[in-house]
Amino acid sequence: MQRVALAIHHSEVILEEGFLYSDEVIEVLKPISTKFALFCDTHVAELIGSKWCIYLNEKELDVSLFTFPPGEHEKNRERKASLEDQLLSQGFGREVCIVALGGGVTTDLIGFLAATFCRGVPLVHIPTTLLGMVDAAIGGKTGVNTPFGKNLIGAFYSAQNIFIDPTVLSTLPTQEWINGMAEVIKYGLIRSQPLFASLKTDRNFYKSVISECISIKGEVVEADFNESTGLRRILNFGHTIGHALEHVENYTLSHGEAVAMGMLVESYLSHHMGLLSSQEFEEIQQIIRSFPFQLTLSSRVTIEKVGSAILLDKKGSGQFVLLEKIGSCHPFEGKYTTQVSPMLLQNALQWMIEEFGVIE
Ligand SMILES: NC(=O)c1ccc[n+]([C@@H]2O[C@H](COP(=O)([O-])OP(=O)(O)OC[C@H]3O[C@@H](n4cnc5c(N)ncnc54)[C@H](O)[C@@H]3O)[C@@H](O)[C@H]2O)c1
Numbered sequence: 438m439q440r441v442a443l444a445i446h447h448s449e450v451i452l453e454e455g456f457l458y459s460d461e462v463i464e465v466l467k468p469i470s471t472k473f474a475l476f477c478d479t480h481v482a483e484l485i486g487s488k489w490c491i492y493l494n495e496k497e498l499d500v501s502l503f504t505f506p507p508g509e510h511e512k513n514r515e516r517k518a519s520l521e522d523q524l525l526s527q528g529f530g531r532e533v534c535i536v537a538l539g540g541g542v543t544t545d546l547i548g549f550l551a552a553t554f555c556r557g558v559p560l561v562h563i564p565t566t567l568l569g570m571v572d573a574a575i576g577g578k579t580g581v582n583t584p585f586g587k588n589l590i591g592a593f594y595s596a597q598n599i600f601i602d603p604t605v606l607s608t609l610p611t612q613e614w615i616n617g618m619a620e621v622i623k624y625g626l627i628r629s630q631p632l633f634a635s636l637k638t639d640r641n642f643y644k645s646v647i648s649e650c651i652s653i654k655g656e657v658v659e660a661d662f663n664e665s666t667g668l669r670r671i672l673n674f675g676h677t678i679g680h681a682l683e684h685v686e687n688y689t690l691s692h693g694e695a696v697a698m699g700m701l702v703e704s705y706l707s708h709h710m711g712l713l714s715s716q717e718f719e720e721i722q723q724i725i726r727s728f729p730f731q732l733t734l735s736s737r738v739t740i741e742k743v744g745s746a747i748l749l750d751k752k753g754s755g756q757f758v759l760l761e762k763i764g765s766c767h768p769f770e771g772k773y774t775t776q777v778s779p780m781l782l783q784n785a786l787q788w789m790i791e792e793f794g795v796i797e
Contacts, residue, residue: 441648445599445655446577446662448562452601452648457489457563463496465598469559470534473500474524476547477538478507481565484608486538500536501527505546512546512581514590520550534559537596540566540613541573544596545588548579552594562596565605567617568693571624571650574599576658593663603647611729616693618728619675621650623700626721627671628653630764636724670773671766674758675700678789681746685738697730698793705785706777707759707767717763736795740786747782 441452456462466473473493477486482504493500503523505511524533535558537547544562551560564574580591625633632649654672661669679699683690704721707713713721726732748755756774761767769775777785 443655446659447595448599450599450651454604456600456602466498470532471499472532473534473536474503474529475500475536476503477543479504480507481539485605509542512542514581517550517581531555536561538563540569544569544574545579546581548594549581549591552579552592560596561598563600566613568620570601570647571617572620575651575654612691615691619693619696621646623674624650624653627674627766633763667771667773671758675703677747677757678702681743684746685742694730697725698732701725702785702789703757705788706757709781710759712759712761712767732793734793734795740783743786
């Protein structure tokens with residue numbers, strides 16, 4: 438596979454199979470610092486991190502490995518403070534380059550650590566999940582969760598380098614593929630009809646699909662880095678309903694499946710608002726249903742509960758991103774979101790419950 442190099446808002450992205458064990462990786466890292474702190478969860482350390490750290494040391498880079506337990510619950514202020522204290526107690530200071538190797542939990546948590554450690558030190562992201570490669574590691578959002586909600590404390594802080602080596606995906610469990618797939622489909626729907634069309638036949642996420650998704654996220658982020666103009670909201674397509682379903686299902690539904698269902702419901706809304714043609718709505722359903730998503734809801738899901746959860750969602754606040762066609766969102770005068778009538782929302786949720794069955 439050819440190397441793909443992209444520049445996205447102060448980040449140099451290199452996408453290449455085998456890049457982690459190439460001579461070039463050393464050439465890129467060496468000028469950044471003389472001291473590196475490599476962070477990953479213990480699961481990723483076992484699969485990739487420990488071996489890669491030895492490789493880097495053998496190539497005469499001064500790299501120390503720091504690990505923490507895997508899981509979303511680790512993305513919190515306490516874990517960040519404990520890792521910071523480890524760095525400080527071992528004498529690391531302003532000169533350190535922080536390397537975050539892992540999924541979105543790692544790049545969010547460690548990215549935030551890099552943003553505040555000694556008031557900000559160089560950061561390299563190496564995403565190892567499909568979701569991390571196409572979404573979480575791109576775009577400079579870092580942060581942690583609090584008891585009051587997800588991602589409420591954080592910073593916009595760009596990694597100066599992002600290395601994407603798709604060979605690491607060979608060990609990714611199915612459920613993690615599914616979480617990434619939903620985001621890949623989303624990029625096609627919001628920004629690229631050809632990408633969406635290619636998903637009918639090309640499910641080889643090792644190749645062009647990953648770079649196409651990164652380009653789309655990069656283009657959107659470049660235009661609206663701090664979420665000030667509105668365009669960045671289109672990345673939330675499918676997530677207003679998706680987050681509400683995750684909440685009502687008590688997080689037993691995977692994020693990817695919730696977003697897949699969210700995209701179907703928000704496509705229904707787009708169609709019934711007179712924006713998306715019935716033919717395209719049909720096509721979206723066909724493609725999403727052809728992926729291995731478990732599109733089933735439990736009896737916990739009622740119109741009332743989903744409706745209330747939509748209003749609780751801090752990101753969506755009851756607003757929806759709607760498609761005007763496959764590959765394009767309606768701009769709504771630059772806001773890129775709109776409210777829908779309570780009656781239409783009710784009909785859409787009724788349709789969802791009828792379609793995706795209620796299982797006990
Ligand atoms: N900053 C952003 O713009 C942004 C965007 C989307 C999502 N996110 C965040 O990303 C997080 C979710 O990311 P995620 O789904 O990558 O979760 P994650 O980081 O928890 O990774 C999921 C699991 O996969 C394992 N894993 C990672 N790489 C692996 C590999 N190559 N092989 C086998 N197992 C591997 C991890 O150890 C973990 O158990 C959420 O916290 C979400 O808020 C951030």
